[in-house]
Structure formats: C-alpha cells, structure tokens
Amino acid sequence: MLSAEDLTVIRDALQRDLTPVEAACFENLWSEHCSYRSTRHLLKMMPTTGPAVLLGPGDDAAIVSFSETCALAIGMESHNHPSYVDPYDGSATGVGGIVRDVISMGAKPIALMDPLYFGPLTDEKNRYLFSHVISGISGYGNCIGVPVVRGEVVFDEGYSGNPLVNVVCVGTVDPTKYLTARVKVPGNHLVLVGARTGRDGLGGASFASRDIAEDAEAVDRPSVQIGDPFTEKLIIDAMLAMAATGKVLSCRDLGAAGLAGASSEMCSTFGGIIHAEKVHLRETGMTALEIMLAESQERMLLEVAPEDVAQIGSLAERFDLCWSDIGEVTSDPRYVVDFHGEVVCDLPIDLLIDGAPRCSTLSQERYEAVDLFTRPVTDLHTLALQVLSHPEVASREWIVSQYDHDVQLRTVSLAHDAAVLRLEDAALGLSCGCNPRHIHLRPFDGTACAVIENAANLACMGIAPLCIVNCLNFASPLDPKVYWQLSESIRGLSMMAGALQIPVVGGNVSLYNQSDEQNTQILPTPSLGMVGKGAVRRLQKPEAGWRLALVGATHPDFGGSILDTLTGCHGQAPGIPDPAVVAAVRNVMARNPDLVTTDLSQGGLLAALAGLAPDATVTLAGDLLTQLLSETYGRFLIATPDETMLAPLEYTLIGTIGGEGLTITGEGESLHLSRDELISADQTLTRTMRQSA
Template sequence: MTGSYPTIGRRTSKSGYLDSPACTRLSRSATHQLYSMLSAQDLALLQKTLGRDLTDVEVACFENLWSEHCSYRSTKPLLKTLPTEGDEVLLGPGDDAAIVRFSDTCALAIGMESHNHPSYVDPYEGAATGVGGIVRDILSMGARPIALMDPLYFGPLDTEKNRYLFEQVVAGVADYGNCIGVPVVRGELVFDHSYSGNPLVNVVCVGIVDPDRYITARVKQPGNHLVLLGSSTGRDGLGGASFASRDLAGDTEAASRPSVQVGDPYTEKLLIDAILEMAETGKLLSCRDLGAAGLAGASSEMASTFGAVIYADQVHLRETGMVPREIMLAESQERMMVEVAPEDVALVGRIAEKYDLGWSDVGEVISEPRYIVKFHGEVVADLPIDLLVGGAPLCSWEKEPYSAETPFSRPEAAVKDLALAVLSHPDVARKDWVYEQYDRDVQLRTVSVQNDAAVLRLEDKALVFSCGCNPRHIYLKPFEGTANAVIENASNLACLGADPLCLVNCLNFASPEHPEVNWQLEQCVLGLGDAARRMTIPVVGGNVSLYNESDEFGTQIKPTPSLGMVGRGDVRQWTAPAKGDLLALIGTTEPDFGGSVLDAVTGCGGHAPAVADPAIVAVVRDLVREGRVTSATDLSLGGLLAALVKVAPQADVTLTGDPLEELFSETYGRFLVAVRDEAALAGVEHRIIGRVGGDALTLRLKGETVVITPEELEAALSSTTRRMRF
C-alpha cells in the first residue's frame, strides 16, 4: 500500500482470519532485526490457516504486507468513517492515488505519503525517496506530475542533530524535486520538541490526466503479463514496510540504515517519460509503483482480484547473489510494474530501452486466487492471495481520554517584547532559506506562491494548493484541532477565491498502544470527517504513520494529522494591500492562547480554539471573487500580529480590546482584509482596525502605543535564517 486507504469490501477467506484475535506488538528486540519475527499470534494463525510451516519468503511477505504501514491494522475501521465521495471524485481511496475531475478535459491525480522513519536514519535519502515514491504513485495512474507540497515537522533548531536533520531533509526534497522537474509550490514548517528524534516528512503530489484515460492498479485479466520497469533491484530498502511500522526506540542509525532506500532522480525522470509514453499507446492495462514491500507488495496488491505467478529469477538485479526473499522485498527505488497483454510485452520493452531503462517480464496473472513465487523452477511461496493482501487481523487498542489544557497565566513581559518573540519563533519567521532551494517555476504553470496558498494555471482556471495543520492545538483538543485544520486550509484557498475540490492526509501519531495516543487518533479522524462533511470536501486518500517516538530524546510526537488540499478558482495572484487601504478584521476573537505561538514562547497556557464556523470561509471567498477586497489573509499562527506583519508591515492600527487577546489569540475563522472603501464590506460583519501606510507598524493598544520599526521586524523575521547558517 503506497499512499491510499485500503479498499473496502475485499474478499475474506472461509478460514475466517479477518475475525482473529487482535494482534500483539512485536517485541522491541525483535524489531531491531532486519527481518523481524511475526508475532506469536500472527504466526500461529498463519500456520493454522495454511496447515503447514511458512517458507522464509512467505514469512517476509507477511511481515511486510501485514505491517501497520501496509495493512492499516489499527486504523481501518476509523478510516471507513471518512467522507470519500463527491461530485468530482472519479476514483476515491484504494489505489495509488485518487482521481478528481478538474474540467471536462482534465482530471487531477492526487496522493499524500509519509517517509518519517527513513528520514531520521538518513534524512537526505529518506526525504528524497519520499518525493520519488509519491511522484510514482501519481505516475502509476497515467498522470503527469505537476506539483508537490511538503509539510515538514522538526525538533527545535537549538540542537545540532535537529539542525542537521532539517538541513538534509530540505536538501533531499529540493534536489529530487528539482532534478525531476516537478515544482515544490507549497509547504509547512513546524518546530516542536516532540519531533526531536522523529521528524515528520510528509509529501503531497498532484498530477494531470485525461479523465477518460487514467490507469488503475488492479489487474484486468488472467493470462496477461506483469512487466517490471526501471532501476535494477538491489538490497537497499530491505524490510522498509515493517521498519516504517515500528518506533525508533533504542534504535541506532547503523542498525536501520539497510531499511532506507537510495534514490536516483535522473532515472526517475526517464521513468516518468517512459510510463507516460507507454500510457499513450493504450496498452497499459494496470500499473503500480514499487513502494512499500517492494515487488511482493506491488505484484500481490495488483493481482489481488485474481492471482499471480512471479518468477523471481527473471528480475533484473543490481547485485549478485541475491536470494528470493531479498529480491521480493527489497525497496529499491525508481521501479514500476505494468500489466500488458502477452503480445504487447515487446512494445513496452522497446519503449523502456528507448529511455535506457531496464525491464523484465517477471510474472503472469492467473485465475486461481493464489500468490505464487518461483525461483529457478522451485516454488518458494504459495499463498492464498486474499490472506496475504487484506487478510491481516485488526488491532484493537485501549483508549483513554485526557485533558492537557492549563489555566491561562498572563505573561509579565512588555507587549513589544512578546510581539518580537512571537515573530522570531521559527513557525512564524521567514522561511526564505528553505523556499529558495526549490525551483517553484519549472513547468511554467506557477502563478503565485505568496501568502498561504499557491496558484498554478491549469487550462483557463487556477489550481490552488494549501497544506498543514497545527499540532499544538490538536494535542490539546484533538477533535477540534483537526476540524480546524480542515477549515484553515479551506480558508487559505478562500483568500484566493478558490473552492476546495478534495483533501488528502497523513495521519502521523505515536504508538497506538498508548491509550491516550489511540484516543487522539480516534478523535482526530472523527474531527477530520466532521469538518469535511460540513464543508462537503471529500477525503480522497491518505496515509497512516504510527509509532513515531524516540527513546533517544524521550519524545512522542504530538498528534499530527497533516492535510493537503487543492481547490479550483479563477487565475489570480495574491497581492499586498496598497498604501491608504483600510484594514478590516472579519470574525470573532476569543481568548484562545492554549497551543498558540505565544504559549510556545512563554508557556502561558490557556484554552485551545473551539471549532470555527466554516460558513465564514464562503463569505470571504465571495468577497475575493467579486473584487470587493484588495487583499485577504486568514489568521492562524501568531494571530493578528503575524497577519499584519505579512500583509501590512507598515500600518497604523487601533485595537480596543485586551492587547494580548487582540494580537496573539489564534481563534480560527478570522480574516484580515484590505479595502479601498468600507462600503465594499456592506452586509459583512467586520471591524475596521487601521490603515496601510506610515514608516512602521504602529499598534495603538488599550493603555499604550507600540511601534515596531522595519529594522526590528527584519531582525525578528530573519531569526530562523540566522539559526540555519550551519
């Protein structure tokens, strides 16, 4: 499973293995082996079902395909609660990527994936291969990849290890994306102690395809051949799926390094061109990326509606002496598998050779529902295919609610000092050092990457991108925080006049064996589904990444249901307000300090925001579309202060309420807009707070006036860049 939720309603065996007892976690010592032992319950179940002992190849297949990463053992029932259908959804969860109609002649392929554990062990290769994998997920649908987003989450930059991880992850994303010519147009950066020892590297990719000609990953007919294309198979990435399904507690980089794949973006670019040319012939009947669980994962999932025979000795190899287990489970990158009729094998081979790509005719679709692997004539695996794919017993963990909010304690520092501290926080400060490494204009579709959403020109319309979430809010209120993440991403699109088309997600959590983490997971998925239904935004795919914790740093990540959202609107570039424009605040401010940036820099505590009213999003979207506002931005990290600095760093602003609440509260469902005349906001509840212009940001507060000069703003906003000078 490489990035989409498992298909609902798959066949079950008469042996009843789907109803088996909940699984037991692998022992910590066992998980540190290259091939971890199956749990005692799983092994006993398999032996009973098969009536025999398993071969080493079969054990390796089950270890990986029954892992959390591939089988969603802890989350499958929850994922079924999400709204996945919509008027524009042509293909929902269950494939390598979803297909969503953009116009009568263009559809989007969209997916989201995580590469968290590999990016801790080898941050450059882990991030690079994460990009490569999600791009191939899009490619496998017959779609041309056109854009990437990268929500990234790291520990504080005051430690050398975190700075190293940050630098190398960004370099890995940038180098791979730049080399294959797919722009990274949007991203998010969050810094929090909980990610020390376990950074999160999430990637969204969007591609375009004819709505009548996309390819799926399920084989179509017995007798067809399975052809492996791309790089040679080596030993890199062995056990990657099972590795991605465990925590890094007590791990060492050397022990886990064999589980990290090594990428080659130049081969990936050739593979993109070759697959698209093959797709144009109409001869590709199905296609799948070789991601988690390698050849075993791709071929068994492709053939799960029928069956397959795989000839492991026919795979083109990079290394000599590889045994069947290694050939089947290696996660070497830049590989794809396609289904073609026997008479078309030579055609795809010629196209592969045209692009200097290796290829092998490695298997055949059979009518019997079995998964058979042969090596030099010997059968090394023979399994019921529905037992291997979709047959993993579900895990059931205890849940325990908690309350983490604390009473608000008013900071004693001066308002100006607090303001500069908030603006200096790396979540708020300028990220130029990162964004400048990405070629955001390649493919010549990019219109705007300013403010909180990116705009690409697609046909005569705009394709608009937003991503991310607020883990500090979500930790305090998992349901409300996740619902607000949906609303906040839709708000980013609204500021550019776009309607959401769909969203995808990466559900990143610590071990679900901790009752409080399992409760977080449930509440986040329910909050995601509730907000998506209220806003009629289908959740078309995603990924679950669990066991994100580290003994080395004593950390468990905060719940991080990171989102990627795309929308459609008219082509427009985000613009800053002009001198003399009025600044207006739309929406109601509450004293929401818990989980805020102010809380992060002072420890002030307080309540996290309640779920915002999503109706306000449509109001602002209409204002933008009708040209009634000259500029709009939503209020999120850093509250009104951060929005003012972003939109109007030189302005005269008067705020009559409590200064801390006015400046630093992070209540959702609020927007800062600029207008030429207040009459433009007729019929919309608002508050005029100031005017653009002047030599500084002047804040006329209750009881005092605070002036922040351009030099002071620059010093605060560039603080993150200074920390990244290695």
C-alpha cells in the same frame, strides 16, 4: 518480526509452517504501514465521494475531476523513519515514492507540497536533520522537474528523534484515460520497468511500523532506500509514453514491501505468479527473499497483454530503462513466487492482502487538557518580537530559495496563504499542514480546525476546495491515549470534511512515531493536503491609504499558541469556528480581485499584520495581548481600497496602511514595531540556518 498471535492465525489458516519468503511477505504486508490494521475501521468514517471524485481511496493516488478535459491525480505519503536515519536519502526517496504513485495513474506530476515537523532548531542535530531533509527534497524535486510550491514547518520537542516528512504530489491526466492499480485479465503479463533491484530498503515497511531505536542510524540504515532522480525523470517520460499507447492495463509503483507488496496487491482481484529469477538485478547472489522484499527505488510494475509486451519493452529501451517480463496474472486466487524452478511462496492472496487481524486499542477515557492561562510578565514589545522571530512565523525564504518552484511554468503565486498554479484557464490552489499543538490539546476540535484552516488558505485566493488527502502521523496505537487521539482526530476530520462537503480521497497512516533514543513521542499530527479550483486573479499589493478590516471574533485562545510555546502561559485551545465564514470570505474574494487577505493562524493577528501590512496604524478594542496573539480560527485580515467591496461580510475596521513600521494602540497600552525590527525578526530562520551551515 511477526507476533505470536499473527503466526498462530497464519498457521491455523495454512495448516503448515511458513517459508522464509512467505514469512517476510506477511511481516511487511501485515505491518501497520501496509495493512492499516489499527485504523482501517476508523477510516471508514471519512466522506470519500462527491461529484468531482472519479476514483477515491484504495489506489496509488486518487483521481478528481478539474474540468471536462483535465483530472487531477493526488496522493500523500510519509517517509518519517527513513528521514531520521538518513535525512537526505530518506526525504529524497519520499518525494520519489509519491511522484511514482501519481505516475502509476498515467498522470504527469505538476506540483509537490511538503509539510514538515522537526525538533527545535536550538539543537544541533535537529538543525542537521532539517538542513539535509530540505536538501533531499530540493535535490530530488529539482532534478525531476516537479516544483515544490507549498509547505509548512513546525518545530516542537516532540519531534526530536522522530521528524515527520510528509509529501503531497499532484498530477494531471485525461479524465477518461487514467490507469488503476488492479489487474484486469488473467493471462496478462507483469512487466517490471525501471532501475535494477539491489539490496537497499530491505524491510522498509516493517521498519516504518515500529518506533526508532537508539541505534537506528547504524542498524536501520539498510532499510533506507537510495534514490536516483535522473532515472525517475526517465520513468516519468516513459510512463506517459506507455500510457498513451493504451497498452498498459494497470500499473503500480514499487514502494513499501517492494515487489512482493506491489505484485500481490496488484493481483489481489485474481491471483498472480512471479518468477523471481527474471527480475533484473544490480547485485549478484541475491536470494528470492531479497529480490521480493527490497525497496530499491524508481521501479514500476505494469499489466500488459502478452502480444503487447514487446512494444512496452521497446518503449522502455527507448528511454534507456531496463525491463523484465517477470510474471503472469492467474485465475487461481493465490500468490505464488518461484525461483529457479522452486516454489518459495504459495499463499491464498486474500489472506496475504486482507487477512491482517484488526488491532483495536481504543480507549473510552477522555484526556482533557489544562487550560488555565497565566499571563506572561514580559513586556508586550519583547513578546511581540519573540513571536515574530519564532521559526514557524518568520520567513521561510531559506527553504523556498532551495526549491525550483517555477519549473513547468505554471506557478502564479507562492507568496500568499495558498500556492496558485495556472491549469488550463483556471487557478489550481494548494494548501497543506495542521497545528499539532492545538490537536494535542483538543484532538477532535484541532483536526476539524485544520480542515477549516486549509480551506481558509484557499478562500484567501477566492478558491473553492475540491478534495483533501491526509497523512495521519501518530505514536504507538498500543498506547490508549494515542489511540484516543487518533480516533478523535479522524472523527474531527470526518465531521468537518463532511460539513464543508470536501471529500477525503486518499492518504496514509504512519504510526509508531516515537524515539527510544530521545525518549520522545510526537504530537498527534494529522497533516492535510487540500487542492481547489477558482479563477486566476492578478496579484495585488496593498497601498498606502487602504483600510484594514478584521473578520471573525477573537477569543482568549492561547493554549498551543506560539505565545504558549515561548512562555508556557497555557490557556484554552481554540474551538471550532463557524465554517460559514470561510465560504463568505471566499465568495467576496472571488468577486473582488482587488482585495488582499490573509487568514489568522500561528502568531495570530500580530503575524498577519506584520506579513500583510508592516507599515500601518492599527487601533484595537480590548486587551492587546489577546487581540494580537490569540490564535482563534475563522478570522481574516483584509486590506481594501474600498470598504463597499467587503459586503456582505461582518467585519471591524481596525486601521489604515501607511507610515513607517507597525503602530498598534489598545485600551491603555500601545505597541510600535519599526521596519528594522520587523525585518530582523522575519529573517530569524534564515539567519539561524546560515549561521549553522
């Protein structure tokens, strides 16, 4: 419902009461999900331009140059609340929505990434949600033929009752022929293409802009859309064919706020009129409000010149898609909806689209985390196996095996820190995610480190970043501490993106991520997606006799670590490392395709060793607990057949590959993990989910 303050602003502007359709339009388009009213001014801090940016934030997706003949369309969205109420359909339609954002630019979708955040798997409901979300993503992505090539997964109590399902989509388009989402000429027609409109998804935008209630699974189920991936595949092919004609002048997919949202935003540069009775429907007796606000999936809205409507309609029919000529672009700056001859909505279009009052609750108070470290009393061998068994460290084979990641025949590698696709004669690198526990303790530093971490993932493959997209997932902005976390995170993201000269070209803000049912509030989760470009390199596997080198200094950074999660040891959260080390490693990797490297993140050096060199002998200086399990950023483990390849990096040789299992010695202590122990720990996530099936 609209607040009393919003109603006062609207009535003062209109000097009259609202019709039901007008009230619903304002409720959805002035929601946080659509208007970004709490964050719009903060987002202006982000660097959004650069030599490769052809189209930045503000459209369905951004356009970034990859080569003279190829551009990338890239976007990122969330489908959090729907994925709790109905995990299969909620996650599936999240994939469908972000894919249509890319399609609307005239681009062909080629890859998906899915950073995901859930409550602990020790809880049966969390396992149910996790299982069905993965099924929804795989079911939809596999059917439409777009590979899921990268993802991250975090498990924390804060996400119980409010999991986060974020999805990145990347597509390709001719850099001279991409579409945009703003109408061009008054008098042109608005053509709706795709699935018939039903009553599913009503109020989805406003539903996404409030916390999850105790009875959400029953009461809010109608707000969750139902997806049809087979229709989506037809839309992909049809939109590419329509865009190729040059007759589509602008395009927008129907997502949040349905037809009302898409048509009003699309027409905001001029004005528009919608004839609601002309919309092709799935159900009988639908009202104008239901037609305009339903969020039925697999629908696109196109601007077409009057003389070209028949040609576009004929193409829709060729792909077995329904279509309707439902409205016109006008020169009058108003948004009008009529229904069987009755005007049910007549609003100044700028008031509807841009008039939501700013909602600022920025707290000047700082919230410092406790960083007193308490050393765990458990022996190092037990701690090491517990860390390696944690589902954020163990193998994601149970997830990855459900995704068709080889469809479209571009996939080069998924096994390393970043996914790599072959695009033209170059490598397209993809990375995603963040560490919410670090960000919770130090929002500015933690978010800056998330930028470094994703850039480091690309650096391990010798790939330079092109751009960032983000999904800013936070709890209620009305909570001063949450708003402080949000503003500090945006500040940290903006600072580091600027320092590394990586433009932030688009994204999404998802607020009110908290649950009355579970009495939980999510950790601050500014999830990132990053893509980059480099040379296609052959994939190496380290061999016996190769040396292991550690790049970067280690500090006792246990706060928010996997060790902290398991033991409650606390300690200081990681600070911001020198970002120059990332560029240095990237340059060395680009020159030396025989090197194999991984950056250190969750689980620290121990997890990196177990993944890169499970059979090795390692000697470390200093306290083994700190050296192995600290999660200091800006560190890399490199396996090399020839030490001279590492120049000019500053590094420490720490061991040699060979033997059976992982043997590590330090000052006065040692650790040996057998291959059987390492394999068993690595299979923890798969074992847990298969046993609960």
